[in-house]
Amino acid sequence: MTGDLRVTDVEVTPIAFPDPPLLNAAGVHQPWALRAIVQVRSRDGLVGLGETYGDAAHLALLDRVAPALTGLDPFNLSDLRSRIAAALGSADAADRHGLIGASSRSKTRQRVLASFEVACLDLQGQVVGRPVCDLLGGKVRDRVPFSAYLFYKWAAHPGAEPDEWGEALDPAGIVAQARAMIDQYGFGSIKLKGGVFHPDEEIAAIRALRDAFPDHPLRLDPNAAWTVQTSIEVSAETDGLLEYLEDPTATIPGMAEVAAQAPMPLATNMCVVELDHIPEAFTTAAIGVLLADHHYWGGLMQSTHVATICETWGVGVSMHSNSHLGISLAAMTHLGAAMPALTYAADTHTPWQLGVDVVEHPLAFADGAVTVPGSPGLGVTLDHDALSRLHENYLKAGITTRDDTGYMRSIDPAYDRRRPRW
Ligand code: GKR
Ligand code: MG
Numbered sequence: 001m002t003g004d005l006r007v008t009d010v011e012v013t014p015i016a017f018p019d020p021p022l023l024n025a026a027g028v029h030q031p032w033a034l035r036a037i038v039q040v041r042s043r044d045g046l047v048g049l050g051e052t053y054g055d056a057a058h059l060a061l062l063d064r065v066a067p068a069l070t071g072l073d074p075f076n077l078s079d080l081r082s083r084i085a086a087a088l089g090s091a092d093a094a095d096r097h098g099l100i101g102a103s104s105r106s107k108t109r110q111r112v113l114a115s116f117e118v119a120c121l122d123l124q125g126q127v128v129g130r131p132v133c134d135l136l137g138g139k140v141r142d143r144v145p146f147s148a149y150l151f152y153k154w155a156a157h158p159g160a161e162p163d164e165w166g167e168a169l170d171p172a173g174i175v176a177q178a179r180a181m182i183d184q185y186g187f188g189s190i191k192l193k194g195g196v197f198h199p200d201e202e203i204a205a206i207r208a209l210r211d212a213f214p215d216h217p218l219r220l221d222p223n224a225a226w227t228v229q230t231s232i233e234v235s236a237e238t239d240g241l242l243e244y245l246e247d248p249t250a251t252i253p254g255m256a257e258v259a260a261q262a263p264m265p266l267a268t269n270m271c272v273v274e275l276d277h278i279p280e281a282f283t284t285a286a287i288g289v290l291l292a293d294h295h296y297w298g299g300l301m302q303s304t305h306v307a308t309i310c311e312t313w314g315v316g317v318s319m320h321s322n323s324h325l326g327i328s329l330a331a332m333t334h335l336g337a338a339m340p341a342l343t344y345a346a347d348t349h350t351p352w353q354l355g356v357d358v359v360e361h362p363l364a365f366a367d368g369a370v371t372v373p374g375s376p377g378l379g380v381t382l383d384h385d386a387l388s389r390l391h392e393n394y395l396k397a398g399i400t401t402r403d404d405t406g407y408m409r410s411i412d413p414a415y416d417r418r419r420p421r422w
Helices: 056-069 077-088 105-128 171-185 199-212 228-237 252-259 275-283 300-312 326-338 384-397 404-411
Strands: 007-018 032-042 047-053 143-145 148-151 190-193 218-221 244-246 266-268 289-292 316-319 369-371
Touching: 007 056, 007 384, 032 056, 032 105, 032 384, 047 056, 047 105, 047 326, 056 077, 056 105, 077 105, 105 300, 143 326, 148 171, 171 190, 171 199, 190 199, 199 218, 199 228, 228 244, 228 252, 244 289, 252 266, 252 275, 275 300, 289 300, 300 316, 300 326, 316 326
Parallel strands: 148 190, 190 218, 218 244, 244 266, 266 289, 289 316
Antiparallel strands: 007 032, 032 047, 143 369
């Protein structure tokens, strides 16, 4: 044990790293993905790490909160929550890309809280010499399974060299992408990001994946690009092919209508994104699987509570991911280790980050899973040179807010962001 743990300062560093042209229902990923790295320093020289969104509006809130954390005892997460509430007042920050559901003031608070909670847990773990999963109740598994996360994509951003994953715009391209990703990472489940092409084409891709990978559970996620009627039809056509269908349509009532007829469970990271959504969604049986994401569910601790609520209601738990680096991967791994209710392999964007990272020795995938680190805290160490490089990227990227639709329109001015589209 160490002496004075109180927080002396908090540093928030926005970063940008290359992102391939991944297509989704909102448009296409920009050449740079944004994140922010949080360092919470304690008086006795320890540093706790966090990783969160890097959009300008979120950064402004982090900067507002950071000075208010001086003097915080990192073991007192209730005080962390109060300090954040006081510093934020009525401030809000909407998520503009809209792929993780509606924004609200309470969701904004949970996102800000999570940014610092992970860093406090990292500090706590270092102080007591235990991995973060032990602070979350202890691990129930040694290895956390992740899923291959396939995207339709172009070979390259306009004017740039092709990336290592190549083009995938049809079933053959998707199968080739799956094969390359599974060869490299050993994933045992496959998720396809849909909502890009007509549902018939995406169903064809799912059939092609089933033929190529007969034993891999499959998922399809069109980010609410479909009407209720289209969702019901697609669910019937994919009967027996999908372990779950993720966010086929928007809103809890819409999902409930689809769920009443769909042969497979519906999953979401869009219509149930804060505690207030749970009563309606669970009592109307709108979803069968919740994709937890500590980045907007108030952090790791609260995510374990949400998983317990899911378990109580017989709702399965999976895990959502946006573009992320190794601090988030470590946090997700500790969370996945400590959630008995995790019934599905978690999402991860790691393969899309092309080996770039902000930690010295990123946690590695073997046979589609990450072994839970046993070292104190999160078990990852910041690579300060990489942080400087990635911060330089941020300064030169010219992007301060994720905008898949705006970027798509800069390439195809006729692009129409409609939801539902089909
Ligand atoms: O990165 O394009 C993307 C994804 O669509 C992401 O933003 C979503 O939030 O992965 C997410 C999802 O499962 O909906
Ligand atoms: Mg999703």
